[in-house]
Amino acid sequence: MGADEGRSRTYPVRENMPLQRMAWRMERLGWYCLVLLAVLALAGLFSKGPLSTASAATADNSLRVEYQRFARNGAQSQLMVDARGTGDSLDIILAGELLDGFSIESMQPEPQQSISHPGNGLRLRMAANEQGQVRVRIQLKADGVGPFASSLSVADQQVELRQFIYP
Amino acid sequence: MDAVLRAAAIYIALLILFKLAGRRSLAQLTTFDFVLLLIIGEATQQALLGEDFSVTNAVLVIMTLIAIDVGASLLKRRSERIAYLLDGSPTIVVENGVALEERLAKARLRLDDIMESARENGLERVEQIKFAIIERNGKISIIPREQ
Structure with missing residues (x-):
């Protein structure tokens, strides 16, 4: 800005041009931040997007979980569990903080039995199909705020989930 | 809470x-x-x-x-x-009939916007404006030159 335009006038109003220029600069910086945030939101930083969709599996692939890394308080998200076992049913154990941060809205298919597990976990007895497979979709609603670490296990296989819930 | x-x-x-x-x-x-x-x-x-x-x-x-x-x-x-x-504070954008272009640009205004307010005050040309001021609420105040 030229020297004359940058000078603070005192009449008819008292200006503070250094502060005003800083305000204009902050404004400009703010616009870039807004665009950046919108791009990050599209990428999934605030749930539902490539950055957020994650999957975890055990080494032998007998248990595979697809989940959202980021969730928002009050919003729903899905947890998909693929498990393989022998016999006509298998137990999926949800443990850790999952049930502190989320409440289970619905589950497809429904478990045959739902039993509390030591700690604050939940043991779900699921019916397996002819191939010994179970695929269950769990609809979660985020209640908490902050980071939540939980684990899912079938037999002795376990996967860890780390999720973050935005306020 | x-x-x-x-x-x-x-x-x-x-x-x-x-x-x-x-x-x-x-x-x-x-x-x-x-x-x-x-x-x-x-x-x-x-x-x-x-x-x-x-x-x-x-x-x-x-x-x-x-x-x-x-x-x-x-x-x-x-x-x-x-x-x-x-x-914020009020900012002068026209002084003694001269538009302060850089300030207008920073405030994302064009001279047309100023003239719109000037016409509401019965002024026709930018030379007739003594001061145009962007007020804190975003309104443009026009002070005409004495004839």
């Missing part, structure tokens, strides 16, 4: 966003701007109340918003710097 936190968070977020939108958007409120404001209100409402539609929650939210607003106005009285930060 969360009613107060929600209201405070929304207040601050809106304060920052509207600050970024600049004074200009408030100055010339078009029909579209008006609709946009309604949509912003709608988007805010859910976050403010959550799923709690009780009278208590509503009162708590309103109480918090008013308390913060009063608090902000008290702070503004006490400190000129905070007042400036929250409200």
